[in-house]
Amino acid sequence: MAEERVQRRLAAILAADVAGYSRLMGSDDEGTFAGLKACRELIALKSKQHRGRIVNTPGDSALVEFASAVDAARCAIEIQKEMAQRNAVISEDRRLEFRIGINVGDVIIDEGDIYGDGVNIAARVESLASPGGICLSENAYQQIKGKLTINARDMGEQQLKNIAEPVRVYSVQLKDAPARPTLALPDRPSIAVLPLQNMSGIQSRSFLPTASQRISPPLYRDFAGSS
Secondary structure, three states: OOOOOOOEEEEEEEEEEEOOHHHHHHHOHHHHHHHHHHHHHHHHHHHHHOOOEEEEOOOOEEEEEEOOHHHHHHHHHHHHHHHHHHHOOOOHHHOOOEEEEEEEEEEEEEOOEEEOHHHHHHHHHHOOOOOOOEEEEHHHHHHHEOOEOOOEEEEEEEOOOOOOOOEEEEEEOOOOOOOOOOOOOOOOOOOOOOOOOOOOOOHHHOOOOOOOOOOOHHHHHHHHHHO
C-alpha cells in the first residue's frame, strides 16, 4: 500500500502572545482572565474580517492562518491599534499587551491544525516583538513590501531558537495614536488665570471681594504688617 502523502500548503501565519501574562495572573487572575477573553474576541473578529482562520488559542496565545501575508499584516495592525486604544484608560501594570509575529512558509495540515518550520518561525519572530508590537520574517516582509504603507525597521539576521538557519526580521513601527487637536490662537492677546491659593492661613482672605464691596482698613494694615 502506498504511503499516505502529507497534506501541505503555503500560508501566512500570525502568532500572538500576551507579554507578562504570568505576572498579570499572579496579581489578578480573574481580572486578567476576563481581559484575555475580551482580547480573544477581538482577535477572532479581526481575523474573520481579514479572511483568517484561527487554528488554536492555547493559554494566552493565538495562532491564525491566512492565505495572504497582506491580510495577516492588516489584521495584526488593527489588533494592535485597537489594543492600544483599550489600554489607554488602563494603568500600565494591568494592561494586556500582545506581541505579534508573522511568517510566510510551508506548513503541514493535520485535522485542522498546522505544523512545521513555517509555524515555528512565526512563534520565534513573535518573541522578538516588543509588547504591543509586530515583527515580520523576511519571507513575510517581502510579500508585504510595496503593497502596504508601513514603516519597518530591519533588525538584521536573528538566530532563532531551534531554527537551523538565521532569519532576517523586521519590526513594524506603528504610528502613535492621533494627538489631540491644537486650539487656534486668538486674534488678540490673552492671559490664562490659574486658581488662586490662600497662603496666609486667614480664612477671610479665601475669596476676592467684588467691585461693589469695600475693603476695610484693617485688611490693608494686615498686609502692611506682613511685608
